[in-house]
Amino acid sequence: MSNAWRSEGKTRSLSEVYGSIPIHSGPGFWKNLRAFIGPGFMVAVGYMDPGNWATDLAGGSQFGYTLLSVIFISSLFAIVLQHLALKLGVSTGRDLAQACGEAFSKPVAIFLWILCELAIVACDLAEVIGSALALNLLFDIPILYGILITILDVFLILYFQHRGFRVLESIVMSLLAVISLCFGYELLLSQPDIGSVVKGLVPQASIFQDSSQLYVAIGILGATVMPHNLYLHSSIVQTRAYAHTEADKTKAVKFATIDSTLSLGLAFFINAGILILAASAFHINGMPHVADIRDAYQLLDPVLGSKWASALFAIALLASGQNATLTGTLAGQIVMEGFIDLKLAPWLRRLITRMLAILPAFFITWIWGDSKVGELLVFSQVILSMQLSFAVIPLVWFTSDKAKMGKFVNPVWLTTLSWLISAVILGLNAYLLLQIFGLA
Template sequence: MSQHWRKSHQENSLSEVFASIPIPKGGGFWRNLRAFIGPGFMVAVGYMDPGNWATDLAGGAQFGYTLLSVILISSLFAILLQHLALKLGVATGRDLAQACGDSFSKPVAYFLWIICELAIAACDLAEVIGSALALHLLFNIPILAGILITILDVFLILYFQNRGFRVLESIVMALLAVITLCFGYEMWVAEPVVSQVLHGLVPSTSIIMDEHQLYVAIGILGATVMPHNLYLHSSIVQTRAFEQNDIDRTKAIKYATWDSTISLSFAFFINASILILAAAAFHWNGRKDVADIQDAFLLLDPVMGTKWASILFAVALLASGQNATVTGTLAGQIVMEGFIDLKLKPYLRRLITRLIAIVPAFFVTWLWGESHINELLILSQVILSMQLSFAVIPLVWFTSDAKRMGKFVNPTWMTWFAWSVSAIILSLNCYLLGQIFFA
């Protein structure tokens, strides 16, 4: 393996902040999995952030269960791509941003960095809007005030970041448990028809033929497969203190993949639940116009005949927004250091990202009113989808290169499958651009 790529574990940027987490010598499957579990959940929360809520609600209310297949396919894409990301980090000791910085000229690296920063800003925009909406729904705080309150996230995340990486992982998993319990209840009271749900998991040609379905479907793709999560996962998987030899790296890849797959399965359940809830509560009750989080909150209790559905919906939304904030903070640090070797104080880095998100959210709400918040939320997810190819293509290229990966290079079937996924993503994005600008 090239010495240029075989960097030591200690050179990873996150190790400057977090001590490496020990893993057991030997031990059984569950003991090893317990040591490696965590980074996958950190990544998975980005796949269920408030941006997903807007696209999933829109898809379920307007088209019933049809777009469930898009969530399933997107989740399978995510499992593959996150596996490649963690494998890159473990096998080379370099995260995706560092790998791009090593391999590309400075102009290309700067371009990719800017593109990735736009994706992080779009994701943070969804978190700002989602958290502000949740505060408004739960405590009747004006959305403009809620948007400004989200600045406090900066200091909250920094406090927990200084307590260590395991503390952050524990908080994320606790909030994920809250979201899962909330939607478990929602599914229980919604009583969806199982046969219709299963039918929705089968892809339909109408998704491609109908530009409205396609727009929401690509928004779901952008919300489900998050470009900055590929950079994040390739870095935080290195917080485990495995030895730098082939045997230990093979073990690390194995258990990190289990961690990632289990975590993304939870994300699939949450995303599917949001769409199923919207379909069962609104689409099949003649309320196909409900694609707004606020409308969904107001109508859930009357439609489902319970007083808890709306409250738990908003609680899950708030937990979702706070969870995704953690990953956005870490991803921003990783890409800035990896692409251009620029190090900022964590609070300054976080503050800049949050202000970039707050400004458009604040002015859209102020100038055009709260009714346009949901459109901004869906647009943020389409923007994420547009950035995806710029992260996926380098990732597939690097992990398919034997000189870089050594014995951990992708097998031929995985290489072809990964390039096919990249082609699908790129084709859908090009088609959507054509619909937007030339239709």
């Protein structure tokens, strides 16, 4: 990899499609923050998709509050990595896919693109299953039919895409508000033990000693820090019409980081809320095997003593699936154009990704029945975790290179922390593979 970019920054595809959103040019903090609020919430959607629900439910019901520390640490990892992604986009005018496409040879770029596409399909698989489950719980639509109905998401998303980027952001933030209110209410009903919650934020040795805990923990990591979000954030942060002076880029990085950190803080609340709900409602009451979303739905009303708990749970699940579907579409567009400069019509790009997700979900459900849906959700998140290093390592490499980043290069402490995070992610995945093959 060369030390400098091989060409000038490319025109940003999303800005071409949606236009740049004007920002406040004065010194006012709140006006600037309001202008930059949005991309972080678009990214945060991927940190609370249906795949998170499956891993968080499994972790909470089986192991109580123990894996809460994994969600907390994963959220801190996410805050650091998303900061690097948005800084790359603002300072260089390139998203991560474009940067990889320029910096690496064509075969390497194609290899990374394929891995990223696998991650997007795995993520979309979670969205398909989550939405189908929500439709089944709310309207008693069979899972197989629900999986097929999710094809309609393609056309719904295309409609909103033509309404402008602010419209997309507003929809996402509205659905996030619905999810937050639903879980806030259910947490109040579950009355978790605050002392146990605080203790759960401290990592326990049992996570590494118990292979089943480690498997779910890595699934949580894959569900929390999602590889395609790094590509997405580095692109959509450029939809703000900041001037390309050093001072304006510095301001853009500052406010985009605040936006990202606030958004991921909300994502941590949702993910922690799901695990805490499962721990306080199921694990504490001697129901450690409630790892399936449908079982949780059926048991929430009697366990929490509320006729609304199950319905709100399903509504939040449906909102989560629709939100993550929208951002997955944008991520797919970004990586395809950035890595291999291949442009497809948005409807075709979305349809291909959705079909690749629907086929395994449909046939596994058809052949083995609905009982395998929950396991498929957790497995999709482990796949995401396996792909993560291939996005994180180039990101840390680029942002630590002064020749590429100039003034915006990572300081020594951030470079050290970023490589440490990369090593933890890579090491956990390697250890899981060794366990799978009976070598550890």
